[in-house]
Amino acid sequence: MANKNIDVYTLIKPEINKLKKIGIESASLDCRLLLSDTLIKNTKLFNHQNINISENEIKIFKNLIKERLAGKPISRILKKKNFWKKEFKINEETLDPRPDSETLIETVLEFYKDKLQSLKILDLGSGSGCLGLSLLEEYKNSEAYFFDTSKKSLDVVKSNATDFGLYKRSRFVHADWKCEEWDITLKKNYKTKFDIIISNPPYIPTDEIDKLQKEVKKFDPFVALNGGKDGLDAYRFIIPKLKNIMKKNGKVFFEIGQGQENLIASKGINYGLLPIGYRKDLSGVNRVLVFNIK
Ligand SMILES: C[S@@+](CC[C@H](N)C(=O)[O-])C[C@H]1O[C@@H](n2cnc3c(N)ncnc32)[C@H](O)[C@@H]1O
Incomplete structure (x- = not known):
């Protein structure tokens, strides 16, 4: 089948209009990202650039647009999301990393200014690994342990760690903080205590999940969102064990939901x-x- 030589804007204009009609404000950018993904991965496209595109590629592009029209976020369609300094792969069992979670990275950097120190970091509920891997990138002599109940999410962390050259300093722990002795098992298996624990656990009260934006409730995994009746279940399982697995003067950095700070x-x-x-x-x-651990 012959290739078409066409101006990007001519090709995407009808698709932009369809996305705009359903209220997607980023319609133009979304179309360019999806087209770029269809053509050559990771190439930026400009509206008034001429491209060579086959009939088959046009079909693929239009199918991606259909997914966007159904409400699927761009990051879920492309299976990747930028966070801190890297592009993270994601899958159906990982949370889509949020810009707000970068606050946690900034906070760790504020408390641990010497980037050459060798820290043992535990990322509880690691998802795509966006938190722990971003810290490994900053602290070049440190090691991170990625702990998650989802095996598929740990596969993504492994793949991201490999892409970023951080695999050697990463450990992968497939475990569940609901298990009574998760702290003892962790200590026994890895014979280590931690300087830093970071955690962005699920903290949305179950009844509120249904009221979230469709993009979140439909495409983020329930297990990554659901914090139980009052949103605090995960903290109830995690907090009692922390002292046992941390070094003296170690620090815990929790991401929390709005209004949860006093209870936690x-x-x-x-x-x-x-x-x-x-x-x-x-x-x-x-x-x-x-x-702080006393
Ligand atoms: C809100 S997501 C955070 C993911 C990632 N750290 C981030 O910030 O994007 C919570 C993570 O906790 C994991 N999780 C939920 N319940 C768990 C449990 N009982 N034990 C271990 N991990 C759990 C989920 O699989 C999910 O990856």
Whole structure:
């Protein structure tokens, strides 16, 4: 089949209009990203650039547009998302990394200024690995342990770690913090204690999941969102064990939901953790809570 030589804008204009009609504000950018993915991966496209495209590629592009019209986020269609300094692969069992979670990385950098120190980091509920791998990229002498109940998400972390040259400093722990002795097993298997624990656990109250945007409730995995009745289930399982697996003076950096800071802080205090700071996200919501291990 012959290739067409066509101006990008002529090709995507009807598709932009379809996306705009259903309220997608980023319609033009989305179309260029999907077209770029169809043609040559990772090539930026400009509206008034001429391209060579086959009938088959046009068909593939239009199918991607259909997915977008059905409400699928661009990151889910392309199976990748930018976070901190890297492009992370994602899959159906990983949360789509959020810009607000970069607050957690900024907070760790603020508390640990010496980037050459050798830190043991535990990423509890690692998803795509966006948090732990971003820290490994910053702290070149450190090691990270990625802990998740989803085996498929750990496969993505392995693949991202390989792409970024961080595999050798990564360990993968397929485990569940609902298991009574997860802390003891971790200590026994890896014979280590941690300087830093980071965690963005599921913290949305179950009843609120249905009220979230369609892009979130339909395409982010339920297990990555569901925090139980009041959103705090994961913190209830995690917090009591932390002192046992952390070095003295170690620090815990939790991502938290809006308005959860006081309840989580007092839970920490009950188990020997000292709340030492909150950090706000891009919308001014307290998003990160830091504990020190006494
Ligand atoms: C909100 S997502 C965070 C993912 C990633 N850290 C991020 O910030 O994008 C929560 C993660 O916790 C994992 N998770 C949920 N329940 C778990 C459990 N009981 N034990 C271990 N991991 C769990 C989910 O599979 C998911 O990857």
